[in-house]
Amino acid sequence: MFIAITILIVSCLIIPALGVIQSYIGLPMEAAFSHYLGLVALLGMSYCYILATRFKLVETLFCGLDKSYVLHKWLGLGSLAVIFLHDQIDAEIKSLGSPSMGELAEDLGGLGFDGLQILLLITVITLIPYALWKFTHKFIGVLFIISVLHFAWMPKPFDLTSPLGLYILSICGLGILSYFYTLTSGFARASKKQNPLKGTRAYKVINKEVTGDIISFEIAPIQKSIRHQAGQFSFISFDHPKLKEIHPFTISKAPTQEGNLRFSIKALGDYTKELPKHLEIGMTANVSKAYGHFGKKLGKRDEIWVAAGIGITPFVAMAQALSKQKDTEDKSTHLFYCVQNKEQAVHLEELEKIAAKCSRFHLHLCESSQGKRISLEQIKEAIGFDIKKASISFCGPTKLRKTLQTWFKSESVPSRRFHYEVFEIRSGIGINPIVKWVLKLLVMRFPKIKQAWTKLPF
Incomplete structure (x- = not known):
């Protein structure tokens, strides 16, 4: 991750800075800085689309697809600020x-800026429906291309054929190609065509079980199965009008010879609430x-796993894989499964x-x-090995993760030994923070509301 971040800093900040210093000698400092910011924004947006390709090299450099998506989000927001x-x-x-194209270039720059503000606002306001966000998100690439044309046609003290010009155009070119790749791969999936670059495989649903608000189902490959390791996740969609959207879910079963996969999903959003209603045995997935990379170094050192609620899914697969390894006494793994009550503990019997x-x-x-409730003292008493040398893996709510990180830091x-994955592909400002902010203002204005405020469930 450090290497990848270093590459981005050098590529987006240092190289254009060196080029601007050399090309803008004797010109107004204010204009030079403005042009530099424009170059930085273009490079940042280019890398946003490169990160969105899901290429293996990108995933490896950024230690997992979840990390690259987080960086994708912050690069996008940072680029808008710039x-x-x-x-x-x-x-x-x-x-x-x-020059003759100057006025057009200026108009394009204004159009691109206004459009990006609107579309990125839709991105960060998470109360806007997912389907609308996903649809509008595709048009950010069009505005990115408009911004590249703005750069190409605006007057500047260096040629496009100069080292700086070629460098900016080459990175932007990769960004544009990445945008079209992500766009066309989506069209390929929508038309049910195989996309070999994405490694898509067709499966049939062979088993389905609903327990409370959690659905578990198993799928079998129609022809070839995907390759996976315990703890990994895949993007999945179904041949049903209500379930065509592509969403990432963790595979809750270790690799098997027949290539079957199992997913255990909690009804947390609009899509996942539709799954139990419409998913049927025999349906194509x-x-x-x-x-x-969650379970990449499975069994190589003493391990502490902490799962909360549906966060148990990667650990079920990892426990299965661990049981297939050679049993040794010098390394041990302790799984702390946090639930409200035993009845809500999905896959508990299997783990036992x-x-x-x-x-x-x-x-x-x-x-x-x-x-x-889980506590640091409980963990230390249960494990029987030096906690400082342990590898810790966590899957669950952000609040609990931050608490655990504080505990382990104190020890x-x-x-680098605390492993977790970020599953919020889209994150931003939800309805609860907005409501809380408004209510806090009311509390400041009307103190008598404070008593009612403390009873709110968020």
């Missing part, structure tokens, strides 16, 4: 004149290649059977309704 500064600072250099057969795997159920556990 574009705003670029727009506010006077970029005109009168000594360069105004389209599954992408597997992503993620693995713990009974595999001496290196230990299961600890933490039921909050019984007063058995001098290196942060």
Whole structure:
């Protein structure tokens, strides 16, 4: 990850800075800085689309697809902030004149800036429906191309054939190609065509089980199966009008010879709430290649796993894979499964059977309704090895993750040994923070509301 971040800093900030310093000697500092910001924004947006391709090299460099999506989001927001500064600072250099395409280039720049503001606002306001967000998100690439044309046609003190010009055009060219790749691959999936670059495979649903608000189903490959490791996730869609959207879900089963996959999904959003209603045995599922590095170093050192709720899914697959490894006494794995009560513990019986057969795997159920909340003291007492040397993996709510990170940091556990994946492909400003902000203002204005405010569920 450090290498990848270094590459981005050098590519987006340092190289254009060196080029601007060399090309803008004797020209107004304010305009030079504005032009520099414009170049930085173009490069940032280019890398946004390169990250969105899901290429294996990208995933490897950024230690998992989830990390690359987080960086994709922040690069996009950062680029918008830089574009705003670029727009506010006077970029005109009168000594360069105004070529025939100058006015058009300026108009394109204004159009691109206004359009990006609207579309990125839709991106960060998560109360806007997912389908609308996904549809409008595709048009950001069009505005990106408009911004590249703005750069190409605006007067500047260097040629497009100069080292700086060629560098910017080459990175932007990769960004445009990446945009069209992501766009056309989506069309290919929509028309049910195989897209070999994405590794899509067709499966049939062979089993379905609904427990409360969680649906577990198993699918079998129609021809070839995807390759995956325990702890990885795939993007999946179904041959049904209500289930055609592509969403990422963790595979809750270790690799098997027959190539079957299992998914266990909680009804948390519009799409996942539709799954139990419309998913039927015999239905066709389209599954992408597997992503993620969550269980990559399985069994190589003493491990602590912490799962909360449906976050158990990668650990079920990892426990299965661990049980197939050679059983050794020098390494052990402790899984702390956090649930409100035992009845909500999906795959509990399966995990108990693995713990009974595999001496290196230990299961600890933490039921909050019984007063058995997870604690640092409980973890230290249960594991029986030096916590400083352990590898920690977590899957669950962000609040619990941050608490765990604080605990392990206090025990001098290196942060690089705390592993987790970010499953919010789209994140931003939801309805709860907005409501809380408005209500806080009301509390400040009307103190008597405070008593009612403390009883709110968020």
